[in-house]
Amino acid sequence: MLFKKIHLIGIKSGEVTLAFRKWQKVSVKSGSLLHTSIGLVEIRDIQVVDEDDISEQDALHAGFSDKKQLLKSFFHSSNGTIFKISVCYHSEDPRIELREQTGLTVQQFAVLQRKLERLDHHSSKGPWTNNVLSTIRDNPSLHAAGIAKLTGFEKDWLKINIRKLKNLGLTISHNVGYEVSPLGRAYFAHL
Incomplete structure (x- = not known):
């Protein structure tokens, strides 16, 4: 699971607590740790959601200015399921x-x-x-x-x-x- 640098900075500061991905199947597990350029990011929870269930507040917590911008991020993934993923900064990279x-x-x-x-x-x-x-x-x-x-x-x-x-x-x-x-x-x- 890849993150843009701006979202990683938000995860480290605690401002970004959600990520949304549109995948054919989930590619991460709850409780897993991802190595990133800011250190380890923890995957806390993963839920399947419909586009209508995503709120403006969710978009802000995912590091987007609004829901429309978040939905545009799915541009290359027209097919698949939307996953709402709770994330947090865990620690420096060991x-x-x-x-x-x-x-x-x-x-x-x-x-x-x-x-x-x-x-x-x-x-x-x-x-x-x-x-x-x-x-x-x-x-x-x-x-x-x-x-x-x-x-x-x-x-x-x-x-x-x-x-x-x-x-x-x-x-x-x-x-x-x-x-x-x-x-x-x-x-x-x-x-």
């Missing part, structure tokens, strides 16, 4: 603290290495983690298309899998490109 670690114990390194080996083992592309990490390390701020060209992996596949490295705290995503995190540099120091 990956930030993880990625800022500058040292690894032998045990932490072994755990991280096993996780990377598992990613390699379960990939249809074969071993990829060290190749991609090394490419990011050697080419900071290079975009996914450039990394794809250097590694031979398809760009969309790479973006999904670089996110897995980010979840382990090894990379940092920028508006354009990636870099190896302090934890990633500590990992390379152990190799």
